[in-house]
Amino acid sequence: EPEVTQTPSHQVTQMGQEVILRCVPISNHLYFYWYRQILGQKVEFLVSFYNNEISEKSEIFDDQFSVERPDGSNFTLKIRSTKLEDSAMYFCASSEGVEQYFGPGTRLTVT
């Protein structure tokens, strides 16, 4: 069964450093998303991406964040200068319609 994959599973970084989180969406899907979940809190929408551009972004997705689909299979989230409050689980999701399928997540720890 096709699934969304994410790497790395856990990333530890120092405050102020740049991180890139990687995702491989399900191959025939056209819509891609990033969500995050701070420990003990709700899953929150960050950004959606379709046809090589951002469709929608939340207030959380400020200038420190960017997304890219560098080739036909990968979808990345970059955080330029990490803050302590960026520590969270980051989930990639993809869909071809309504149903969004999530990856296993990358746990980002900023120290």
Next chain:
Amino acid sequence: QKEVEQDPGPLSVPEGAIVSLNCTYSNSAFQYFMWYRQYSRKGPELLMYTYSSGNKEDGRFTAQVDKSSKYISLFIRDSQPSDSATYLCAMSAESQGGSEKLVFGKGTKLTVNP
């Protein structure tokens, strides 16, 4: 008022019990209603979704939507220890030619005791 509210529990039931999980919402634009299951430190797994009002059944799981009350439910019949997880409701508005963002509830932690 929060957009999506869900009682976080925890909810503990004996094996074989019928479980009822619920969410309320405030945004009338929501048209798609999903239920996800999430195990600890894993990604949400889609269980089922319903469009607009009505019921949908899939095996031991039944989803109900009452748009007039802005209330959705997930029922689990004959609950099993393997059903122990956090259940998330999620909703989205009608798509404008694409797929809309999901707005999640906080999740209800369910434990089914053997």
